[in-house]
Amino acid sequence: MSGCHVGPNAADGINLTTYAGIMDEVKPGNPGGSELYEVLFETGDDLMPPPPMAALSSAQKERIRLWIEQGANETNCAGACDSTxxxxxxxxxxxMIQTNCIGCHQGTGASGGVRLTTYAEVSGAVNYSGLVDAVNGVNGRSQMPPSGRMSDCNVALLERWVRDGMPQ
Ligand code: HEC
Incomplete structure (x- = not known):
């Protein structure tokens, strides 16, 4: 929250508004060795959040413990990933393609000759250009997007869509 662990002037230099900032306080797989978890159980001024704010509930603490234990991954469950x-x-x-791919894959100069502007083009790229391998960077396909793999959530959604027969 504002005034605490936010931005460049964050308290103790601990900026909890970014994944990288949070990871400075986390040892993946090791909740007990992670400050982010330890401070939830301190006493007095060391307890986080500090009094008079309420301590986290045991369910909230357990959720953080589990996340760290499972590798503290940068997954994004907001939105469609949880959707039924x-x-x-x-x-x-x-x-998803609009956000992550279309900049390089449209028009006559589309990268790799692969256009991803319509349903026909995207399903065609799945069938003939190894689109699923490319988003995972496997089986000889270049990693797509080249700047790095999309979130686990996006990749999982894409794979589910293909498994379901690519519904329009
Ligand atoms: C910054 C530009 C850029 C972005 C963004 C990008 N691509 Fe590409 N893509 C390329 C280039 C360049 C190639 C051709 C070079 C290569 O195959 O290594 C390519 C090739 C491909 C191919 C063909 C692979 C093959 O081996 O023939 C597929 C499929 C593909 N991209 C899908 C995607 C998807 C899906 C996304 C988004 C999740 C994406 N690309 C985002 C630049 C981009």
Missing amino acids: SATTYTAVIAP
């Missing part, structure tokens, strides 16, 4: 609604091209895949 159908993973369709229109609702999920098109916006």
Whole structure:
């Protein structure tokens, strides 16, 4: 929250608004060795959040412990990943491609000759250009996007969509 572990002038230099900042206080796989977890159990001024704020509930603490124990991954569960609604091209895949791919994969100069602007083009790239291998950077395909793999959530959604027969 504002005034605490936020931004460049964060308390104790601990900026908890970014994944990198949070990871400065975390040892993946080792909750007991992670400051981010330890401070939840301190006493007096060392307890976080400090009094008069309420301490985290045991359920909240357990959630943090489990996250660290499972590797403290940067996964994003906000939105569609948790959704039980159908993973369709229109609702999920098109916006994902728009954000992560379209800049290089449209028009006559599309990278690798692969255009990803329509359903036909995207499903064609899955069938003939190894799109799923490319988002995972495996089986001889260059990692796509080249700047680095998308979130686990996005990759999982894409794989689910293909498994389900690429519904429009
Ligand atoms: C910064 C530009 C850029 C972005 C963003 C990008 N690509 Fe590419 N893509 C390329 C280039 C360049 C190639 C061709 C070079 C190569 O195959 O190594 C390529 C090739 C491909 C291929 C063909 C691979 C092959 O081996 O023939 C696929 C499929 C692909 N991209 C899918 C995607 C998908 C899906 C995304 C988004 C998740 C994406 N790309 C984002 C630049 C980009």
